[in-house]
Amino acid sequence: MTLDPAPVRAAETDDEQPEPGEIIQTPNGNIVIGVPTATADAESPVPSGGSS
Amino acid sequence: MAVTANMYPMVLTTTWNKEANLNSDAIKCALTNTAYTYAATHKYFDAAPFNAAFTELATANGYTAGGVALTSPATTSAQTTSWTAGNAVWTSTGTLSAVAAVVYDSSPASNKPLVSFVQFGGTVTAPSGATITIAWNASGIITVAVT
Numbered sequence: 124m125t126l127d128p129a130p131v132r133a134a135e136t137d138d139e140q141p142e143p144g145e146i147i148q149t150p151n152g153n154i155v156i157g158v159p160t161a162t163a164d165a166e167s168p169v170p171s172g173g174s175s
Numbered sequence: 176m177a178v179t180a181n182m183y184p185m186v187l188t189t190t191w192n193k194e195a196n197l198n199s200d201a202i203k204c205a206l207t208n209t210a211y212t213y214a215a216t217h218k219y220f221d222a223a224p225f226n227a228a229f230t231e232l233a234t235a236n237g238y239t240a241g242g243v244a245l246t247s248p249a250t251t252s253a254q255t256t257s258w259t260a261g262n263a264v265w266t267s268t269g270t271l272s273a274v275a276a277v278v279y280d281s282s283p284a285s286n287k288p289l290v291s292f293v294q295f296g297g298t299v300t301a302p303s304g305a306t307i308t309i310a311w312n313a314s315g316i317i318t319v320a321v322t
Contacts, residue, residue, distance in 0.1 A: 126210060126274050129297030130176070143312045144177040146295065152305035160257070160312040161182035161291045163319045 176296035182317045185218040189280070189288035197258050197290065198248050200282035204263035204309060205242030206232045206273040213292050220279040220287040229277065236269035237301075241281065254322070257315030258290075264308045267301040274298050276309055278316060291317050 131154070134147040141147040141157030148154050189195040205220070209230040217225040234240045245260035265271060274297065278290040293309065301307045 126298045129178075129274075129295045129299050131299065140310060144179070146178060146299060152302060153308065154299050154301050154305065155308045155310050156178055156293070156295060156299065158178055158293050158309060158311050158316075159180050160314045161180040161317045163182050163184060163187070163317070165319065165321045 176294075178296055179294045180316075181213050181215075181292045181294075182319075183217060183289040183291060184215050186288060186290050186317070187319070189218065194283060194286065195280040195288035195290075196282070197280065198250055200280045202245045202248055202260060202278060202290065203242040203281045204245055204276050204278050206238060206265070207275050207277070208232055208272050208298070209274070211275055211292075213294070217289055218286075220277065220281075220289055222286055225289060232273065236271040236303075237265050237267045238271055242276075244281075245278070251315070255318055255320040257318040259311055259315040262308050262310050264306055265301075266306050267303055269303055270300060271307060272298050272300040273307065 129146055131146045131148050134149045137149045137151050139147060141155050143157045143159040146156050207230055211229045219225060232238045243263050245263060248260040250258045274295050276293045280288045
């Protein structure tokens with residue numbers, strides 16, 4: 124299955140870097156994909172109250 | 176649609192039981208040009224169900240099957256632990272197109288653990304001579320926060 128082209132912003136300089144989540148194409152034609160960090164969150168359980 | 180990234184939760188299992196070593200093994204980034212639906216239960220690059228759902232690019236147009244190695248892996252340890260490495264870069268020798276990328280540990284002979292997945296939000300295409308660079312976030316490729 125062919126997907127539509129991804130949104131690509133035209134960069135103004137060859138050394139410009141994308142924001143996380145965006146794709147840029149530099150004037151020399153190179154494509155740079157800005158990747159956000161993939162995260163996992165682990166919340167420590169709060170001890171329940173109570174007495175023995 | 177913006178670029179998105181997902182961590183495979185199973186990478187915690189595979190690192191804890193020493194199937195994967197993100198700092199000393201050969202970590203690679205592979206491309207696909209076919210739609211793939213991320214699933215948190217996917218565990219290995221070279222085994223079902225992942226390899227039945229993810230069609231890697233064949234060797235052509237500047238891409239080599241298996242993907243590129245990520246250099247300089249590094250881990251930071253704190254309440255939020257992160258892992259990162261050098262950017263993945265391909266130089267197109269024809270018309271190189273991709274819609275997504277996957278990071279995995281290529282060192283095991285089989286059962287190569289998955290690390291993370293990047294969806295481009297559509298197709299990116301580099302003409303001959305141009306590069307495709309996957310630029311990881313300064314905060315890391317993956318992070319685990321314990322709060």
